Amino acid sequence: MAEEMSRREFVRLGANVGVGVAAIGVAGCASPAPEAEIDTPSSMFGEETEMSKRVLVGYATRTGSTVGVAEAIGRALSERGYVADVKPLRERPSIDGYDAAVLGSAINGAAWLPEALGWLKANAAALGAMPVAAFCVHSMNGGDDERQTRKRLAYLDKVREIVTPTGEGYLLGKGPSEDDTSLVMRWAFKAFGGTAEGDARDWDAIRAWAEQTELGEETVR
Ligand SMILES: Cc1cc2nc3c(=O)[nH]c(=O)nc-3n(C[C@H](O)[C@H](O)[C@H](O)COP(=O)(O)O)c2cc1C
Structure with a gap:
């Protein structure tokens, strides 16, 4: 079911309701062609002092919306006194020299x-x-209902098999918008x-999560 809504399932869903969905993904915007290169920049937030701790903000994206989320998290962490390096995980950054990590991915x-x-x-290790x-x-x-909460929390099941997160966000x-997705497909998506809907990134919520997520003992500038 939609719990595991892969591109193939989404396309099948489209076929079932009689809609051509070749260019439509659950991401909402027309998904990039496989060869399309999504920009995955690195950036640094905060000023290094003798006291400051370094945090790696590693991210993975498929259609680009996670980049801005990772940058907003890096910026908020720098205001907590960290030096935050925002880096794409597909470039396999080294973890050496960091005191903490904030890691995230598109689902x-x-x-x-x-x-x-x-x-x-x-x-x-x-x-x-x-x-x-x-x-x-x-x-x-x-x-907030039980079913959606359970499915949402399961997004990190594979992560929790590898590490025990001190915080989860x-x-x-981004979801479908009327600019790129038909009414029928948006209805199916909701169902x-x-x-x-559309760009639903909530910058206040993102910042609030980054401001309060547990990262062990901190050094405040
Ligand atoms: C092929 C595909 C599968 C997706 N599967 C899910 C999913 O199972 N659960 C979910 O909440 N969102 C799912 N999404 C939505 C994305 O997580 C969402 O659009 C996110 O903003 C994408 O981030 P990105 O732009 O950094 O890749 C899916 C998107 C695509 C394209």
């Missing part, structure tokens, strides 16, 4: 993207020795647990 098929899980596995907070950027199962990303 596809009810889980983190493979490159994020792969990086997590490869760095499990080092991550086990530091505070690690995890976040998801998703467009379905954002509701479930942050809405299958879709929550985010």
Whole structure:
């Protein structure tokens, strides 16, 4: 069911309701062609002092909306006194020299993207020795009822098999909008647990999560 809504299932759903969905993804915007390159920039927030701690904000994205989320988290962490390095996990950044990590991924098929899980596995030993907070950027199962809450929390099941997050964030990303998705498909999306309409990134909620997520003992500037 929609719990594991992969692209194939989404296309099948479209076929079932008699709609051509070749260019439509559950992401809401027309999904990029496989060869389309999504920009995955690195950035740094905060000023290094003798007291400051370094945090890696590692992210994985498929259609780009997680980039801005990771940057907003990095900015908020820098205001907590951290030096925050925002880096794409597909470039396999080194974990050496960090005091903590805040790691996140777009959700596809009810889980983190493979490159994020792969990086997590490869760095499990080092991550086990530091505070690690995890976040998801998703467009379905954002509701408060028992069913959606259970499905949402399951997005991090594979992550919890590898590390024990000190904090978890479930942050809405981009869903279908009327600019790129037909009424029928938007209806189907909602019927299958879709929550985010269009760009549903809530910058206040993202900032609030980054401001309060547990990262062990801190050094305040
Ligand atoms: C193929 C595909 C599968 C998806 N599966 C899910 C899902 O299972 N659960 C969910 O909440 N969102 C799902 N989404 C929505 C994305 O998580 C959401 O659009 C997010 O903002 C994408 O982040 P990105 O732009 O950084 O890739 C899916 C999107 C795509 C394209």
